[in-house]
Amino acid sequence: MRVTTIHGTRDIRLEERPAPTIQQSTDALVRTVAACVCGSDLWPYRGENDITVGNPIGHETIGVVEEVGSSVSHVAPGDFVVIPFCHCDNTCLVCLKGMQAGCQNLGMTQGGQGEVVRATQADGSLVTIPVSPEEADPGTIAALMALADVLPTGWHAAVSARVEPGSSVVVVGDGAVGLCGVLAARELGAERIIAMSRHAPRQAIARLFGATDVVEERDQEGVARVLDLTDGIGADAVLECVGTDSSMKQALRSARPGAMVGYVGVPHGVNLPINAMFGRNVGVSGGMAPVRKYLPDLLERTLAGTVDAGPVFDATMPLDDVAEAYRAMDERRSIKVLLRP
Amino acid sequence: MRVTTIHGTRDIRLEERPAPTIQQSTDALVRTVAACVCGSDLWPYRGENDITVGNPIGHETIGVVEEVGSSVSHVAPGDFVVIPFCHCDNTCLVCLKGMQAGCQNLGMTQGGQGEVVRATQADGSLVTIPVSPEEADPGTIAALMALADVLPTGWHAAVSARVEPGSSVVVVGDGAVGLCGVLAARELGAERIIAMSRHAPRQAIARLFGATDVVEERDQEGVARVLDLTDGIGADAVLECVGTDSSMKQALRSARPGAMVGYVGVPHGVNLPINAMFGRNVGVSGGMAPVRKYLPDLLERTLAGTVDAGPVFDATMPLDDVAEAYRAMDERRSIKVLLRP
Numbered sequence: 001m002r003v004t005t006i007h008g009t010r011d012i013r014l015e016e017r018p019a020p021t022i023q024q025s026t027d028a029l030v031r032t033v034a035a036c037v038c039g040s041d042l043w044p045y046r047g048e049n050d051i052t053v054g055n056p057i058g059h060e061t062i063g064v065v066e067e068v069g070s071s072v073s074h075v076a077p078g079d080f081v082v083i084p085f086c087h088c089d090n091t092c093l094v095c096l097k098g099m100q101a102g103c104q105n106l107g108m109t110q111g112g113q114g115e116v117v118r119a120t121q122a123d124g125s126l127v128t129i130p131v132s133p134e135e136a137d138p139g140t141i142a143a144l145m146a147l148a149d150v151l152p153t154g155w156h157a158a159v160s161a162r163v164e165p166g167s168s169v170v171v172v173g174d175g176a177v178g179l180c181g182v183l184a185a186r187e188l189g190a191e192r193i194i195a196m197s198r199h200a201p202r203q204a205i206a207r208l209f210g211a212t213d214v215v216e217e218r219d220q221e222g223v224a225r226v227l228d229l230t231d232g233i234g235a236d237a238v239l240e241c242v243g244t245d246s247s248m249k250q251a252l253r254s255a256r257p258g259a260m261v262g263y264v265g266v267p268h269g270v271n272l273p274i275n276a277m278f279g280r281n282v283g284v285s286g287g288m289a290p291v292r293k294y295l296p297d298l299l300e301r302t303l304a305g306t307v308d309a310g311p312v313f314d315a316t317m318p319l320d321d322v323a324e325a326y327r328a329m330d331e332r333r334s335i336k337v338l339l340r341p
Numbered sequence: 342m343r344v345t346t347i348h349g350t351r352d353i354r355l356e357e358r359p360a361p362t363i364q365q366s367t368d369a370l371v372r373t374v375a376a377c378v379c380g381s382d383l384w385p386y387r388g389e390n391d392i393t394v395g396n397p398i399g400h401e402t403i404g405v406v407e408e409v410g411s412s413v414s415h416v417a418p419g420d421f422v423v424i425p426f427c428h429c430d431n432t433c434l435v436c437l438k439g440m441q442a443g444c445q446n447l448g449m450t451q452g453g454q455g456e457v458v459r460a461t462q463a464d465g466s467l468v469t470i471p472v473s474p475e476e477a478d479p480g481t482i483a484a485l486m487a488l489a490d491v492l493p494t495g496w497h498a499a500v501s502a503r504v505e506p507g508s509s510v511v512v513v514g515d516g517a518v519g520l521c522g523v524l525a526a527r528e529l530g531a532e533r534i535i536a537m538s539r540h541a542p543r544q545a546i547a548r549l550f551g552a553t554d555v556v557e558e559r560d561q562e563g564v565a566r567v568l569d570l571t572d573g574i575g576a577d578a579v580l581e582c583v584g585t586d587s588s589m590k591q592a593l594r595s596a597r598p599g600a601m602v603g604y605v606g607v608p609h610g611v612n613l614p615i616n617a618m619f620g621r622n623v624g625v626s627g628g629m630a631p632v633r634k635y636l637p638d639l640l641e642r643t644l645a646g647t648v649d650a651g652p653v654f655d656a657t658m659p660l661d662d663v664a665e666a667y668r669a670m671d672e673r674r675s676i677k678v679l680l681r682p
Binding site: 284 | 435440443599601604616620623625629631
């Protein structure tokens with residue numbers, strides 16, 4: 001089968017490899033209907049993370065179950081499913097606490113930008129989509145594709161930041177996750193949603209997703225603008241959707257005393273200023289999203305049409321063009337690219 | 342009047358100084374009924390914080406209002422009151438959000454270990470105690486004294502850590518604040534409360550306050566013991582009541598995936614390991630306690646007798662012996678000393 005692999009900085013290839021097989025009785029094999037490139041794939045692509053040369057890459061996939069292990073009973077061949085990028089049994093003590101991203105049998109999608117993907121803990125992880133992939137139009141496929149990672153991750157930022165009805169919210173980061181954070185904040189009832197973005201196409205999606213205000217300024221000017229928009233005190237909840245030290249500082253300074261920063265960008269060189277946080281009672285909470293926890297609710301909202309994160313995909317390419325998909329996102333020509341095998 | 346002053350490392354003196362006067366129309370002057378030494382007073386005492394030589398020290402006082410500024414209407418001379426260590430107007434936008442420790446007119450008790458104390462923002466800050474100080478027995482005075490800082494601070498740790506009915510809780514720190522954190526966790530419905538303490542008298546108070554388990558071990562052994570007591574996953578909520586790097590690390594490692602660490606110890610050299618926090622979805626939240634927010638509830642519980650933080654005071658001394666009070670706490674001969682003028 002064809003699968004996307006990484007060979008070095010800015011060296012992405014589509015290669016022929018043996019298809020994955022069932023390795024544990026809890027596994028399922030899923031034939032890809034759609035996949036995509038994640039902002040976090042750009043870290044290794046840009047040489048910011050160590051890689052193993054030739055390793056498969058990609059962790060966002062939806063598809064049709066092809067084969068299941070002997071102990072799998074919740075899904076069957078033919079089912080159209082979302083594979084959460086982090087797999088969980090959904091029955092262990094940590095899952096029962098609602099933190100499926102810390103499952104005691106945690107697995108991760110490997111080679112998700114490939115034709116067949118192995119999902120571990122299939123019974124706990126996979127969520128069936130009650131439409132057939134043939135029936136689904138491209139817009140629906142895009143909305144469903146967002147459920148594997150990017151929407152639940154933005155959602156996790158909003159939940160971690162304790163967005164409530166009536167909250168004022170700042171979203172730092174105008175990538176696909178940040179945009180989904182805007183959408184999540186809207187769905188959770190935020191009254192004022194300030195998207196920090198300098199890029200017109202992203203600003204447009206932010207507004208489509210519910211942003212009431214856009215702030216183009218950064219650093220001190222950005223904070224000043226946020227204070228202008230929040231009665232001079234800062235936002236009730238801040239979503240940090242980048243993962244750099246400067247974005248985290250921007251987030252912390254945009255928060256009012258007593259607020260939480262929900263962060264979902266994998267931290268790269270972030271140094272938390274604990275004394276400033278203590279002085280202002282601003283907390284931080286976040287991490288890898290417990291996708292499976294949010295999925296049933298988000299799938300329902302998506303199928304009902306009340307939530308549609310599909311617009312974060314501003315390009316669709318055949319899997320053969322995966323290297324170009326990475327380039328387009330790296331060069332910020334594209335927000336997020338959907339891949340069809 | 343007599344007031345406690347600090348002149349250098351381990352140099353505490355009781356000196357004659359002019360009594361404070363009304364400086365703003367929102368001030369009140371309060372004649373001390375009881376005061377006490379805070380764990381945080383030991384930082385400058387031990388030379389860990391910079392000081393101004395000869396400055397008054399102390400910030401925990403209860404007493405009787407002696408004089409009020411022209412705009413004060415909620416309290417009057419003769420009222421027995423708690424002075425929250427951080428003063429607030431309780432009407433600004435930040436106070437209305439429930440974060441009175443970030444009040445836009447924030448004040449702090451200065452010279453609280455003295456005979457007369459000036460409270461700023463008296464209408465917002467002071468809470469009247471509906472008993473007379475003459476009627477109150479020493480046990481009641483101690484319970485009321487705990488309301489100015491130590492009990493609301495322990496309470497803030499528990500609230501910040503999101504203790505809920507049924508939670509498993511770890512409390513790091515067996516000082517007076519940590520012990521009050523145990524009490525707060527019990528009141529908020531925690532099912533299992535693990536106090537980390539090596540000192541028999543403190544362990545006894547922890548058990549009196551609701552600790553179900555005591556762990557004497559520290560570092561990796563301490564974490565292993567906590568895991569033993571929490572089904573191998575760590576606690577739902579952790580209270581960090583010390584403020585050092587090692588206590589924060591202990592707290593973070595004792596938390597289960599998805600848990601919060603509520604921290605109220607002023608951070609001294611704490612370095613937050615953000616990648617480990619992200620990897621386990623363990624957040625931190627805390628800071629200076631919004632005492633005024635919690636006070637009406639805590640006063641009611643205290644007068645009803647359901648909450649009594651008085652036992653954290655294991656010694657009472659006359660104000661004349663304040664230097665000995667600091668020594669006793671510094672040498673850990675005493676947990677917390679109550680002072681009577």
